[in-house]
Amino acid sequence: MKITVTRDSNEVEYNISEENITLLAALEYVKENFDSSLAYRSGCKSGICGSCSVLVNDKESLACKCKVSDKDTIKPLKYVKVIKDLVVDVKQMEDLLKNNKTYLEELSNEKILKKDEKLIDLQSNCILCQSCYSSCPVYEVNKEFKGPYILTRVLRYVNDKKELNINNKLDSIQTNGIWDCTLCGNCTIACPQFIDPKTDIMNLRMKSIQNGYTDPTIQSNDFLNEFNNFDTGFNPNSF
Ligand code: SF4
Ligand code: SF4
Secondary structure, three states: OEEEEEEOOEEEEEEOOOOOOEHHHHHHHHHHHOOOOOOOOOOOOOOOOOOOEEEEOOEEEEOOOOEOOOOEEEEOOOOOOEEEOOEEOOHHHHHHHHHOOOOOOOEOOOOOOHHHHHHHHOHHHOOOOOHHHHOOHHHHHOOOOOOHHHHHHHHHHHOOOOEOOHHHHHHOOOOOOOOOOOOOOHHHHHOOOOOOHHHHHHHHHHHHHHOOOOOOOOOOHHHHHHHHHOOOOOOHHHO
16 A cells, blocks of 8 residues: 655655555655655553544554555644654644643632542543644634643643642633633644544633633624714615
8 A cells, every 4th residue: 555644845655565554554664665764753552642633644643553554645734843754843732831820729628529530520631632722713813822731731720620720721721721712623623632622612711701701702782883874874764
């Protein structure tokens, strides 16, 4: 089978003699048999570390989990700086994590029961693979957008009974956050952990409104009154 790997903007074709193998095994094959300088990331090789995420036929996939087929095209993730071949810079993601409130801020004495764990279980499974950012049309045009996994992690702590400072968390996602998302759902489709950032963002919107925040996309009554009273100078009787 033949696969095409994008390497520094060039498309390079490789002939793999093995069948029914993972993409990661195919990349290892290329490195061993054709070009030892091919660069890609991998870690656990079992879908846990999230480091081998790439685009397969323009869809985000973990190289260690997906089977490779004839004519597959392999590219680095989108909207991040490419360091070499399939290796992308993780600094953007590190900064997002550092600059947002995706951690426990103020510890409560609440006892955590099994049913409470369930509320934060799925969101805690994020492996930071960056696939959701590569699929996000808002992140494409606005690098200040907090983006899917940050918002999912904020919900994880908003739902955590151990967190006392819910308001601080909700406050942090009002700008370049929940209201900027188009709810396209690309991130939910891209996530290998079956996390649903789109629904998490909708939940955060609901919780924000319940806590007194306003949806900025809804015009205020003052604005609507002003708009209705605006004199355009147009007189239909003059025709
Ligand atoms: S649902 Fe929102 S966060 Fe997810 S990809 Fe679409 S715009 Fe981005
Ligand atoms: S939310 Fe899913 S797609 Fe996004 S970084 Fe976490 S595991 Fe990857």
